[in-house]
Amino acid sequence: MAPVRDSRPIVISGPSGVGKGTLYKLLFQRYPDAFTLSVSHTTRGPRPGEQHGVDYHFVTKDAFLELKANDGFVENAQFGDNLYGTSKATIEEQSAKGKTVVLDIEVEGVKQIKASGFPARYVFIAPPSEEELERRLRGRGTETEGSIQKRLERAKVELEYAKVPGVHDRIIVNNDLETAYKELEEFVLVGPAASA
Numbered sequence: 001m002a003p004v005r006d007s008r009p010i011v012i013s014g015p016s017g018v019g020k021g022t023l024y025k026l027l028f029q030r031y032p033d034a035f036t037l038s039v040s041h042t043t044r045g046p047r048p049g050e051q052h053g054v055d056y057h058f059v060t061k062d063a064f065l066e067l068k069a070n071d072g073f074v075e076n077a078q079f080g081d082n083l084y085g086t087s088k089a090t091i092e093e094q095s096a097k098g099k100t101v102v103l104d105i106e107v108e109g110v111k112q113i114k115a116s117g118f119p120a121r122y123v124f125i126a127p128p129s130e131e132e133l134e135r136r137l138r139g140r141g142t143e144t145e146g147s148i149q150k151r152l153e154r155a156k157v158e159l160e161y162a163k164v165p166g167v168h169d170r171i172i173v174n175n176d177l178e179t180a181y182k183e184l185e186e187f188v189l190v191g192p193a194a195s196a
């Protein structure tokens with residue numbers, strides 16, 4: 001177990017395709033007992049293979065809206081026809097198991113968590129350049145051309161917001177993967193380097 005001294009959840013944000021997932025998956029592989037990814041609520045139906053409570057908490061729209069009305073989310077958003085959110089109870093349950101919760105959320109969610117006063121640490125993953133971000137999005141092979149263009153437009157807004165002083169505790173440029181990983185590890189472990 002890594003000696004994580006600061007148990008506040010870690011909010012990781014950054015443009016789509018910058019390598020957030022790649023970086024925190026490395027962290028989870030290295031420290032499987034210390035970190036866990038937050039499980040979001042969603043009103044969309046499960047895709048084949050997705051498990052309730054593992055990939056998402058799949059809930060009805062009514063249940064989602066009731067939780068929202070009761071101030072149960074640290075952040076929530078609508079994408080298409082579906083609602084998504086991170087519940088306070090989920091973070092608390094996962095934290096109670098002794099794990100540091102990692103949240104992978106987009107910029108509007110970051111703003112909401114900050115506004116809510118929920119204690120968290122914020123790290124932004126930046127691309128070496130917009131050209132390299134585009135190369136990675138294309139290289140991943142998961143997006144249509146339209147989706148790539150939307151994500152690149154969105155990236156400009158996110159990169160601007162990241163420049164606002166005081167928003168993030170750390171900005172890591174994901175150029176060389178190993179170097180960026182080491183920076184993330186150093187940020188999340190807090191204090192002397194841990195031995196895995």
Ligand SMILES: Nc1ncnc2c1ncn2[C@@H]1O[C@H](COP(=O)(O)OP(=O)(O)OP(=O)(O)O)[C@@H](O)[C@H]1O
Nearest residue numbers: 015016017018019020021022136140174175176177
């Ligand atoms: N340092 C790096 N150098 C080169 N390629 C990288 C680097 N980091 C990640 N990649 C590649 O970039 C692509 C995007 O990475 P990843 O899927 O982790 O991004 P993401 O930020 O989690 O995206 P999304 O928000 O859309 O889920 C992947 O194909 C990944 O292998």
